[in-house]
Amino acid sequence: MTPQFEWDYSKDVINRLKHGVPFSMAQLAFADPKRVVAEDVAHSKSEQRYFCFGMVNGEILSVRFTYRNGIIRIFGAGYWRKGKAIYERENQIHR
Structure with missing residues (x-):
C-alpha cells in the first residue's frame, strides 16, 4: 500500500x-528502505510528531511529520546535520 x-x-x-x-520532494525520504523514523518528543504537545530521516538525491533529508486519519502530514523538511548523524548511526555508516 502506497x-x-x-x-x-x-x-x-x-x-x-x-x-x-518543497514538501513534494520531502515525501521521497519515506521511500528510502533504510529510512529511520523517530518520535519528536521535544515538540509533541497536542499530537504525536515524528522525524523521518531518509536519503533523497544523495543526501539525508529530515522530515517532520504527524499522522492524521492515516495520512502522513508533513510540516517541515530540511538537510540538517543532526538528522544525517542519526541516519548514519542507525545504519552503521562510518565516515
Whole structure:
C-alpha cells in the first residue's frame, strides 16, 4: 500500500524559502528502505510528531511529520546535520 501525504501549502512555501525543500520532494525520504523514523518528543504537545530521516538525491533529508486519519502530514523538511548523524548511526555508516 502506497502511503498518502498531505501538507499545508502556505507552510510548504515557507519551508521552500527557509530550507530550500518543497514538501513534494520531502515525501521521497519515506521511500528510502533504510529510512529511520523517530518520535519528536521535544515538540509533541497536542499530537504525536515524528522525524523521518531518509536519503533523497544523495543526501539525508529530515522530515517532520504527524499522522492524521492515516495520512502522513508533513510540516517541515530540511538537510540538517543532526538528522544525517542519526541516519548514519542507525545504519552503521562510518565516515
